[in-house]
Amino acid sequence: MIIFNPIFILFFTILILFLLNYTTKSKKLNLPPGPPAWPIVGNLFQVARSGKPFFAFVNDVRQKYGPIFTLKMGTRTMIFLSDPKLIHEALIENGALYASRPPETPTRSVFSVNKFTVNAATYGPVWRSLRKNMVHNMLSSTRLKEFRSVREKAMDKLIDRLRAEAEANNGVVWVLKDARFAVFCILLTMCFGLEMDEETVEKMDQMMKLVLITVDAKIYDYLPILKPFYSKQRKRALEIRKEQIEFMVPFIEQRRRAIQTPGSDLSATSFSYLDTLFDLKIEGRTSSPSMDELVTLCSEFLNGGTDTTATAVEWGIAELIENPHVQKKLFEEIKETVGGERKVNEKDVEKMPYLQAVMKELLRKHPPTYFTLTHAVTEPTTIAGFDIPTDVNVEIFIKPFGNDPKFWSNPEKFDPERFMEGGMEKDVDITGVTGTMKMMPFGVGRRICPGLGMATVHVHLMLARMVQEFEWSAYPEGKPLDFSGKLVFTVVMKESLRATIKPRSSLASA
Template sequence: MVQNMLSSTRLKEFRSVRENAMDTLIERIKADAKANDGVVSVLKNARFAVFCILLAMCFGIEMDEETVEKMDQIMKTVLMVLDPRIDDYLPILSPFFSKQRKRALEVRNEQIQFIVPFIERRRRALKNPGSDLKATSFSYLDTLFDLKVEGQKSSPSHAELVTLCSEFLNGGTDTTATALEWGIAQLIANPDIQEKLYSEIKASVGDRKVDEKDVEKMPYLQAVVKELLRKHPPTYFSLTHAVTEPTTLAGYDIPTDVNVEIYLPGISDDSKLWSNPEKFDPDRFVSGREEADITGVTGIKMMPFGVGRRICPGLGMATVHVHLMLARMVQEFEWSAYQASEKIDFAGKLEFTVVMKNTLRAMIKPRI
């Protein structure tokens, strides 16, 4: 995945896919507002746009809106039935969870039955170039068809391909969409930041649509996104780690046979590392007053994607999506609270990612 799909070179190949998804996002937001007296669901629309991009990257074939929504629903159902249960940790209790296991197997079967035809459609498109006019020149699936697994002579089975594709889709959809929901919420709660961001976008590109190349010339946009990732990392915990030999950290003995869970907000909200950490303040990065490397190479003050050799492979893709989508959404619309008298509720809850406890509904006003 890292070498063949998420390299900067490969990501550039899907630039037109991202541009089309951005136009779709703006049109869906407009339609949503028109149907609901100016009120839009940020998470729902952002999630659809990101999912469209990842589907094109994964399968390399175009899908209509109904198919995209069906695929999305199946993926969400898979995540829901795989929520951790107590019998995962205490297998002796597993007989009491037979109904849940049966339901999980049913969902898995539905997932395989639905996705395999798209896998085979891509396989046919590769064998007969030009036969599918809506197929892209490259996809993640292309790197998997002839993959040789150590100890196996055959290529991955249908079930294995479905799992690998699901991993790619689920890993990049909710994380990006929830980041955008938190981002818009912060811009609504801080209208001065929203206006400053819009002014930078206007000064940088004028009346044309923001392009992902423009992002490099927008230091304030980059600061807003970095502050967003500091305040609202996608999950409460990094991926589970372990030590390779017994060690001691902060006075605690850590043996080799335990899981090490790293609590991310404990780092990014630490007053010893940050001035006024509870405040959403992109200027901390613009002014040079504070700095942080999100990859953790030069030191760890925040780690929304993890750090080290096991850092999230989708870091580059995710940051491209968040920067571009946030810029387009602010360029096209002025965002405000659904009910002007109420403050935004920044309470979160853990699903697959940390989402807003009360899903954000916002008012939009097209920019003139």
């Protein structure tokens, strides 16, 4: 979200004096087309005047200029790719070339410690070391299985919270809030390997939210010349970073003591993400990650998997309410798989093709975000006849994919059957590696989301347990659901979902 300040208008009056002498590199380049940009500010005013969310403005530009286009956002040049063939050419066929990241905004750099994260690192040795460690030592299918008991405990806690909330509110619950808490509990235990009480979990969650809000793009990120006028915001960002470090370091040290003295402190697991980081060898470096870097990597792990998963669950429950026949069929599959005497578990989920089809259909209609994380090229190149220099942001706009009738039959319909045996989209590959790239909810190529496997495990299990335990319906009864979305870290429902739940049986109390 771009935040404007009245002083920006005053300062623009001064900047106008430089218009006659203003030149840009883009005049020497054959960049993709786009709306005419003003000198210095680019298309910033057009975005502001449209009154639309940024993704809606981008979609309007796409419809006018085609699948590859350019926007100038102050000093930043953004080239958007929104066609599956172009994206496949860039991220799959030329994956290494498009695998880097652009410079971070000044505010983000405060929290990333010189881009020392899997998602933000420039393509090179630091990124390779961090990603290899996260994927192989934490997010592999084998390693994920070691945390089954953590997930089962969190699922029980989720069901208990939903039941208690419903009993206190005539059957009504807030879906996103409860789903988010459950996911965060899982990730917190996986990250730190420590037992934390509910109050501590809530405090950690608030700290993570505060960081996300703080790093959201500001106007001076696009016009650095305005930075002196935003010194208070910069100072506040530094204060929040200090608070974050002071809050998280004791837990890091507690985990260090726990693994040095097994059985001590409040260790909840025999293994955690932190354990892989303490002595991590980084290619090209002689030292292990510093304490600031440990805080940054833990924050990335927590923030990267919380909102995306919780948002998917909210959209999923909304679609099950809107499509009661799908909810009924899913419940019937659960009963056929586990019977009526025990809770559905992860091994059961692997035998439930309809649940997996519901998940795919959910990601098709409601991807976690409308844009993947920004890419950058490692050297100047061309695509579709246009220049792609190294200093531009390459933005992958995925919102149009899921609703494109060229790729999907009846795209507005929520229809898991399309992914079932005999369905037209049965073999769709969400990683984009094989076949036609019809959907890419986790990105594609070398910078594909490393948490893809973990996210699908969590969403499958949460939906299965929530549907097994409760029958879901609209609140108030018969109210049409609003399926419009808004971008808040991830794409959430514009009107946060409240639902009425009814226990299906005595299974939950068994």
